Amino acid sequence: MNLNASTNSVEALVAKIQGLSGGTARDLAHLHSLLKESEDLLVSSDSTRPSPASFLSELDPSKHSLGYLYFLEASTSRPISKEGSGEVALSISRFIDACKADQIRLAPDKFISVCRRFKDQVLLAEAPIRGVAPMLIAVRKLQISSEQLTPLHPDFLLLCLLAKCYKTGLSVLEDYIYEVDQPRDFFLYCYYGGMICIGQKQFRKASELLHNVVTAPMSTINAIAVEAYKKYILVSLIYAGQFSTSFPKYTSSVAQRNLKNFSQPYLDLAISYSTGKISELESCVQMHKEKFEADNNLGVVKQVVSSMYKRNIQRLTQTYLTLSLEDIANSVELKSSKEAEMHVLQMIQDGEIYATINQKDGMVRFLEDPEQYKTCQMIEHIDSSIQRIMALSKKLSAMDEHISCDPLYLAKVGRERHRFDFEDFDSVPQKLNM
Template identity: 75%
Template sequence: MDPMEALVAQIRGLSSCAGDLSRLQSILKQADDSLRFDSTRLSAVLSQLDPSKHSLGCLYILEASTAGPVSKEQADILVPVIARFINSSAAEHIRMAPDKFASVCKRLKDQVMLLNVPVRGVAPLLTAVRKLQTTTEHLTPLHPEFLLLCLLSKCYKAGLSILEDDVFEIDQPRDLFLYCYYGGMICIGQKRFKKALELLHNVVTAPMSTINAIAVEAYKKYILVSLIQHGQFSTNLPKYTSSVAQRNLKGFCQPYYELANIYSTGKIAELESYVETNREKFENDNNLGLVKQVVLSMYKQNIQRLTQTYLTLSLQDIANTVHLNSPKEAETHVLQMIQDGEIFATINQKDGMVRFLEDPEQHKSCEMIEHIDSSIQRIMALSRKLTAMDEQISCDQLYLSKAGRERHRYDFDDFDSVPQRFNI
């Protein structure tokens, strides 16, 4: 019998139960090199198998058949084939070869980008992420690929669907950096600046032995989003930030530091002038749109400062103080801020007077109580998770042996060696 026909027969015969699947995987691993060597026949072989029943075998064949360079014409044929496999495949099968499944899905991403239709990869990759995940807390190598396609196709809402999950398990550090960076950009696109700030903060403060480009680009956006969300930016990073990041990030982001310094003065004319002078730098970083939002946010910050000083103020006075062109423009800003819950005020249309009010929230409504309760429950769940992780780490042999070496290194009982250790 032809070796390829024999392999098809084995795939069909060994795809029904877990014990047989382990045996099939061993056979497929041994046949991997021959599959790549005979890749021209694989598309015909693939058509003889059902991806829903023979997922593991289909995965090995599909991975081998797509390993080489792909033209646009071939990509147009392969995209629906891979998408169909992702949608039909059994999760328990593909999790036996997660690296191969991730490789096939990444090739789908490359091919839809080659065809310049990233939107065609969004739905299949979301399905792939959910199938590869053992739990929603697991960050897979496909998370960043999916978010990248969401960004390129502007399918921001699809990207938000996985950003709501709490992540505790990570395979590769680079996946976390890209996941948080792309996720931050998606949240910026949806103007969810609080969530964007959280994700970008994770990139900047994540452990790193050397500075990387992802962290640098994330820090630039982190500065801008901080100004939009809080109206200020603190140059002091948390203590748990790596020393590498604390030493080097500022040097790569000097124009953004200067922008933040000017923003803190509240002088809109100086800010606009600085942005215009450094327009090319911000444009090269693909941050010009976000910088423009920073400029617009200064008007809001200046209006908010007025609420701390005045009880009533005319729209004309607001326009003059905040350097807006007309009372009508001031009214537009104030109305938008009232709608967004950023200030509490009423406008008298007859005399054009704005009356600033106190926050009406008394924290005793049913909605607020439910919100507080859900927050407490989430914190309690997080506390239990951290306790379990702490116990797991404290029993890890690798950690204990390393901690023991470090303790011995700084053992001060041997006083004779102290001067030598510290070069005294």
């Protein structure tokens, strides 16, 4: 039946959705073809036709997910009034919660489009927290495996950032991603993920994610990489206490040539940090304060300054067994022994140093690391790390095998080998005449 030729084609399509949705994979594939053929009908601007939204009540999102998705996408593609945005967001949220993953994966572009409209509506309402839970469900339903990066990952992480739901964002960042379709999704995923980790003070993970952005393949410089490089400098200073201006060999030449040109205030900060002098570091911060504020990085810059106090205190533990709070304050340029005490207590609590404070005489005694690496918890941690490395090794071997069988790769290697074979042939007489 040609649905577009029927006078009641929308009604006929609804009937087809109801009849085929619960069938076999073949039935769903047939339904998908019918829906694609009827797209023009669903988005028609003919005022005499009922809108797709009016038929949604006849469909069950948990049973007719594919058909419901097409009707929902068509109905939300039209302009939405501010008054109706809340209702639209609610209807999409309910659909995301109820829909079947195997059906919406047949039309991933439609599902992504609907989810992004949902994100736009909650941002328009200035209520990003309302979008966090539904978008997490959407990510999980769209994913074929936890190793896949979907186009919805960056949108979800953005909502987590704006809603300050950092822990929820971390739940997705714990996945090991190996499958990436679009470079922009990867850039945004790592950039937003790095910001979430900064918010949770997980600077090691933040450093890894931002490093991925800076060193990822790119043919032209982009704003995401520039902003990631600035934050990468700051995070490196906080986490490692230093920053190297040299790039790894696998970094694109575009990044190596251009990133430093856009980040000079941050490189100046790294140079000041390397002196170990608080006064020089604070002078540099004041000099570039407007730039740091404009980049929304001043809060992280202040954490860089705070980390230098900690780094200088840690250096003292390598030289002294005991030291007074007053001496610590003088050595690391703190204003008072009370301020030194607060820093030392916080570092003890965070496990950054091992020490005890004698409140009576104001003396600090530095201790050795008490970890003996033989507790059940530590053994389990080491074992899980070994298992993870073994799994990664298998994954790399499989990827290497897959690439070695890729026709495009083999063709390129063949051309290069052919060229080298001729070069070697030409050099044979020279070698024989030596």
